[in-house]
Amino acid sequence: MKTRVEEHDIIVLIDENLRKIIVDTNGKTDKIRGIGVIDPKTLLGNEYGKKLQIGNKQFWLLVPSVQDKLQGIYRQAQIILPRDAAHILMNCAIEPGQTVLEAGIGSGSLTIALASAVAPTGHVISYDIRQEFIDHAMKNLTQADLTRYVTTKIKDVTTGIDENGLDAVILDIPNPWLAVSHAWVALKIGGYLCTYSPLISQVEQTVRTIQQHPFIECKTYENIQREMIVSTHGTRPSFEMLGHTGYLTFARKVTTL
Amino acid sequence: MKTRVEEHDIIVLIDENLRKIIVDTNGKTDKIRGIGVIDPKTLLGNEYGKKLQIGNKQFWLLVPSVQDKLQGIYRQAQIILPRDAAHILMNCAIEPGQTVLEAGIGSGSLTIALASAVAPTGHVISYDIRQEFIDHAMKNLTQADLTRYVTTKIKDVTTGIDENGLDAVILDIPNPWLAVSHAWVALKIGGYLCTYSPLISQVEQTVRTIQQHPFIECKTYENIQREMIVSTHGTRPSFEMLGHTGYLTFARKVTTL
């Protein structure tokens, strides 16, 4: 394992408020949000795990984990949060070696989680109807060093899916019910469909469409995360809490009901 | 992809209440809970994705996913539920190729989730102080076809950790604070410590011990899962709900604070 930053390393800088900045030491002198103008080459040779002074701020220097990659992405739209991505990976039984499709790509947050989970032998196909979202997500995937596991397509998933034998199809689009029959065709037997929707009415239309196809194990969940604050005074749940992200619906392809 | 059950296949049978039975077609005629006495060879040649009549019950026949493996385990103690395993995998940034340690092994539920996530090139080391728990967990790992990714040890993790450079150390023991300093030594720089505890007092002792070591990003979470019931009458949260599983504390090794 590397102990010091070497050429071509991608690193993460973590400040004292735990904000994360991912830096490609191979890059050119550039303005980096939260740091200022910096030549990444000046970071070479620094020791991983230690604190580093850059300008008037201090940063811990680490090799980026998937968590860092997810937390360090540039957002341009509402993203699927890591807590929901965690449940998608688990409930869709994502494993190394699988081929999975997601639509749309958003900022590439779920794409990073999926690509990390199917690597090194699997692959993620990602549809989006907006070129600018694909471009934005690819920047985040490049920063996360995961582009080799991802193929993007400008395509509306409600018009059909080109691939077949897929291990999972994950839909983060406003009208997932329109892609349910395409997903059924594209999935392998036993493969998982997942949809992510903030509204109950979306869940209802999706579940009703799923029920008209040979899917089993159709379940809808909401995941609520509470942070516990442990201080010297004592322990309590955090006052700050996100009240809702989205509902996750899962189902699994069979051939007869 | 296989369309019919072949020799040596491990299969999952899912009944109409979604109970899952994992069967090794290579096994001998045996009594299987929920089916009765059956010669697994009689299942060969059946078509995946279809329904199968066995005795007076019907089962869908599928190739088991990680989910099936987790849901099909034989429990002998309180297990870490898949919903919490999902957060452990995500917040510890578990990836293919990593080496991770867990203690204790319990029924092998988290072991299955970890082994699936680090395969095919990674490895799980699992400590437990009770031989019978290791034996029981190994049966579940055998059924899940994951033993090649797991090494077990009869060892009390509070007395020390033999390995080093670990990507993650996950503690599901009553007194995780006693293993925090061993975990720090055994982890790689940037590696993750995770503890799972049902009680607030356990969380407090653990967090206070973590704070005395060079760990950053120390956070404690509780994950609450609500199922939504979508019926023809309308949609509502399930009346049935598990009120609590455990608190998950995460932290990450650095070398200076």
Add this chain to the structure above:
Amino acid sequence: MKTRVEEHDIIVLIDENLRKIIVDTNGKTDKIRGIGVIDPKTLLGNEYGKKLQIGNKQFWLLVPSVQDKLQGIYRQAQIILPRDAAHILMNCAIEPGQTVLEAGIGSGSLTIALASAVAPTGHVISYDIRQEFIDHAMKNLTQADLTRYVTTKIKDVTTGIDENGLDAVILDIPNPWLAVSHAWVALKIGGYLCTYSPLISQVEQTVRTIQQHPFIECKTYENIQREMIVSTHGTRPSFEMLGHTGYLTFARKVTTL
């Protein structure tokens, strides 16, 4: 304050599992669920606050509070739980002296809470379309010694409300939206409408109907109650938890929007 049970007292017996039995000492020898056949007169003279041996069981003896009355009712249908009744009282700003209408009466659980809150000078009017529910609820109200504050009517609230100038109208019926315009007419200016519905689709139809009338402050809430278990081992949320009761929608009458 009375220290011993006197003639005509209504008392509550609380067993060691905190189950509550309300007994009218004025009643005749009868079989009482959880006690057996007993002549209530034999309880006279016992000291409040002390434990009492009846048969082979022990009971604390107290003057019943509203809580006891609510917990001691005989249920014949799903009831509005005290936790939701509490929010109804607060969000409808129920006070001594008010006149409030509820429909339907159910087992009389909310009726007891309302009657206790508007007493001694206020009144509760309760509609139900089923005589047997009214009869059952009146038994619970009699036991709670609150009948003088309650008037019942066999009437379908969706066909109209006879009263006017009401401080609050509370609807626990399957189709509350059909009574929204009647409630608007029957309420005083500034009076509160409340509906209790388990399903999202009921909430949606109700809120949309409310929005077509001069109501302000229309809000929908779900109340989730977690019990914390404090034991010598430590503290944690209870594993047992009711996942859902119902959604509470509140709105307030004005004359112009």
Add this chain to the structure above:
Amino acid sequence: MKTRVEEHDIIVLIDENLRKIIVDTNGKTDKIRGIGVIDPKTLLGNEYGKKLQIGNKQFWLLVPSVQDKLQGIYRQAQIILPRDAAHILMNCAIEPGQTVLEAGIGSGSLTIALASAVAPTGHVISYDIRQEFIDHAMKNLTQADLTRYVTTKIKDVTTGIDENGLDAVILDIPNPWLAVSHAWVALKIGGYLCTYSPLISQVEQTVRTIQQHPFIECKTYENIQREMIVSTHGTRPSFEMLGHTGYLTFARKVTTL
């Protein structure tokens, strides 16, 4: 019922963001937060339930309910929110005619809820060790027109309680366990003790102290409130959510365990 504002009326003005301003029409020309300088007399004669133009803003004009009084208070510290006050009233079985003690008074929020519930024949005694908190709370009680139901005392409740035969004692102080034995003495038989604490360690010390006294029905709850947003697009839980307020512990006095 009044249809127009008359002399001596206390009124509530509700703006389009549902912010509430309580105005005593008897008061002098003054600067009112959210309105500007106004002579309350100019509001006389306006019609209740209608919208009123004041300066460049519009307000609904109503007779204030308890809810308005609670929402219109001036806060100077963390208050007990109406949702928690609702549970205190219910679980302490507060009724018209009772005598209850609270300590400390805070901004008078719970005092308003208690006074409204015990009126017209009951009374609230409120201890606080800080004169400025009592003064501030009394302003809110005056605005709520409830001072005749409240007696305040500068007194530390952990040093003792002067009153006895109380229906309920409610403690919102940092160290409620120090007042548990005083509360036991001051309560009537069957009376309720309630403590409100944000931290688990406070709950633990309180519960352990309660368990050393003749109290039954000792329970601790946390109430979580979720708002549901119903829009033309569909329905979902609010993204905004308060993650924690405090734990409520209840217990009830008996004379033998």
